Amino acid sequence: MSRRGRLSLFAVAGGGLAAVLVIGFTGLPNFGDYHGVYGRVIDGIGVTLRHGTDLITLLNFDVRAFDTLGEEFILFASVLGIVLILRELRGERQEPQREEAEEHSLGGASSVLRALALILVPGLVAVGVYIVVHGQITPGGGFQGGVILATAPLGAFLAGRYLRMKAIAPHLVIEFGEVLGAVGYALLGLSGLVFAGIFLKNYIPLGISGHLLSGGQLDVASVFVGLEVSGAFLIAWTQFLDQAMLLKGDRQ
Amino acid sequence: MSFLPFAVAAWLFVIGLYGIVSSKNLVSTIISLTVVQSSTYVVLLGVGYVNAGKGAIFADITQVSKAVDPVVQVLVLTDIVIEATVTGLLLAMAVQAHKRFGSLDPNDLRALRD
16 A cells, blocks of 8 residues: 555544544543552552562562463563574575674774773673562562663673673573573462462562562562563574674575 | 543554554654554553552552552553563564565565555
8 A cells, every 4th residue: 555545544544533532531530530449459458468568569470470471471472483583594694703793883982982881781780680689679570670681781782792792691591591580480380389279379488578588479470580581682682683793695 | 631641642642653654664663653552551550540649669658658550550561561572573574574675665565565
């Protein structure tokens, strides 16, 4: 369909959408006039029930832990999809010794910037681990911290050394991390079935609210999800960077 | 103007759709899709907001404080993860489309045109 055809179809559909939106907006409750029950109940009893002070992590890894299992495997499956789509096609080959890949430099990057990028790496690891393990107390948790952890090896990439980045985070290690995260979370659920009788039910001592080791399974689940997420993102990013830095072939 | 947050969501949705329809580059199509998706964050957070409610983190507020609905915030977190996976898969397809057709213009995708 031509661009003009698409735009005119959008104009017609947009008119219908606008009409529906106007009808919808006239019946909306006032912003902030909250009538839900579930949220209020969780706000009221969540901390007493599970000894975690961050209710978002508490919901994610305890109350809605089963949904998070699905969410984790969506991430797992989509990374598999990315690997599958970006595989080496016929006529393509990886050239690991390509000079650009070893010593690529971002436009205008000075040596100071490159040194700073390398200094960032340990800092990012520390922040990532902190966010993962404190998820049950303050905002954070496995998903957020996992993404921060995954950005750490990118510091080496920003410093101009793509192959060095692959040496810091070898494919085998990140794949193992991802699989360990996914399997660990499922095993945590199964162990709940064994020790507490219900899949993903908490059986780990709850501890004191606000302490690092509190909230029972929240921390354990956070660490597994953090491993899974950082592994998944790193695999996805290296797939894309491989395309740009390493692959060479006759394109159609 | 108590419906303003929802109006922002509607605007994000429509402007993202317009971006998808009018884009001349697949990467811009994909970014537009993330704009559409970000409207759902605004809707979800708007639905769960309680007047004068605090964030549902009870680390430094008393446990009886009025707080917003944490359930919709968890849904936003799920939403963000899904958005990341969808964007990743679509970008991978765009890379392969560029290899095959030598262009990122949606009009040049021959398989779609036939």
